[in-house]
Amino acid sequence: MTAQRRLVLASQSPARLGLLRNAGLAPEVIVSGVDEDAITAPTPAELARVLAEAKAGAVAARAEAAGALVVGCDSVLELDGRALGKPADAEDATARWKSMRGRSGVLRTGHCVIDTATGRSTSATASTTVRFGEPTDAEIAAYVASGEPLHVAGAFTLDGRSAPFVEGIDGDHGNVIGLSLPLLRRLLADLDTPITDLWV
Amino acid sequence: MTAQRRLVLASQSPARLGLLRNAGLAPEVIVSGVDEDAITAPTPAELARVLAEAKAGAVAARAEAAGALVVGCDSVLELDGRALGKPADAEDATARWKSMRGRSGVLRTGHCVIDTATGRSTSATASTTVRFGEPTDAEIAAYVASGEPLHVAGAFTLDGRSAPFVEGIDGDHGNVIGLSLPLLRRLLADLDTPITDLWV
Numbered sequence: 456m457t458a459q460r461r462l463v464l465a466s467q468s469p470a471r472l473g474l475l476r477n478a479g480l481a482p483e484v485i486v487s488g489v490d491e492d493a494i495t496a497p498t499p500a501e502l503a504r505v506l507a508e509a510k511a512g513a514v515a516a517r518a519e520a521a522g523a524l525v526v527g528c529d530s531v532l533e534l535d536g537r538a539l540g541k542p543a544d545a546e547d548a549t550a551r552w553k554s555m556r557g558r559s560g561v562l563r564t565g566h567c568v569i570d571t572a573t574g575r576s577t578s579a580t581a582s583t584t585v586r587f588g589e590p591t592d593a594e595i596a597a598y599v600a601s602g603e604p605l606h607v608a609g610a611f612t613l614d615g616r617s618a619p620f621v622e623g624i625d626g627d628h629g630n631v632i633g634l635s636l637p638l639l640r641r642l643l644a645d646l647d648t649p650i651t652d653l654w655v
Numbered sequence: 656m657t658a659q660r661r662l663v664l665a666s667q668s669p670a671r672l673g674l675l676r677n678a679g680l681a682p683e684v685i686v687s688g689v690d691e692d693a694i695t696a697p698t699p700a701e702l703a704r705v706l707a708e709a710k711a712g713a714v715a716a717r718a719e720a721a722g723a724l725v726v727g728c729d730s731v732l733e734l735d736g737r738a739l740g741k742p743a744d745a746e747d748a749t750a751r752w753k754s755m756r757g758r759s760g761v762l763r764t765g766h767c768v769i770d771t772a773t774g775r776s777t778s779a780t781a782s783t784t785v786r787f788g789e790p791t792d793a794e795i796a797a798y799v800a801s802g803e804p805l806h807v808a809g810a811f812t813l814d815g816r817s818a819p820f821v822e823g824i825d826g827d828h829g830n831v832i833g834l835s836l837p838l839l840r841r842l843l844a845d846l847d848t849p850i851t852d853l854w855v
Binding site: 588594625639 | 826
């Protein structure tokens, strides 16, 4: 058995870090500093993948990531063909929830893994359908007042106060929270690393 | 605004407690002590509901739960019409994964809420389809060796080391982990309590 590979998460998202830790992994975190607003792509799915590649690439280029496997991710909510990131303010979050409730969107999360030891990389976007419930106006007001939706893509999270307002999903739930573990397993396998070899 | 209601979770599952806490709730835990093996029902979905009612009922009857809203849950994995609980041992967990991989099961979680202040109660089972991935024999061996599958219904969890081995779900992910927050929201609403009134 060879020495365990270092895993680096190119994201400051506590949700992504929590998903990886719960799955038995112990990544180091190095934040990319990529200017997300400077990057565009023809579709939300491609935008998520290109942003994930940009984040992973920026971190992989640093000396402190030498020899590590670097994972970058980016999430957007696609609704009516538009890519929605974090809401601008409380008013925007309220308006979004009033238009989302009772409908479905698609959470697209781009994933990129770079093996800095070999220079090989692989990337893909996973898509999960999200069926929003029908929170009342009072519930939406309470949720927005909690501050949570202002910090998350699509103005909701599956692992927070909005969980009761999402009826269900079709796909991988981690992908909605920020990182798809089954997709990460496949990307790591593409780079000849079984995910179980990264367990601590 | 009236004083906040006490919420009691009639379960020792850390996964259920974590789901509730992540959603902004702060339940007290009182374990029911119900003998699950002594209870039978004609279908896995009914079994999960009857067990949830038994757990909530046993706790609601205690003096320390007086005035509280009591939540009981029970989860089973239905595969080929059979209700699967925790595996008997490592050999059983290995055999189950070898038969589950590449297939789908249905996670049934019964939920019961009792308002001890009024004596009213309501219950239901939520069902979520789980599409298992195809872990290799080596991954299954590593997973069983981790000990995790021995402690969980169906020999897997969505929020642990087996997350990369589940391709996706159709339904609510919390229901697979042990408690459906959208269903809990509806059951609380049946008892005239908006879930947001329980936020801390």
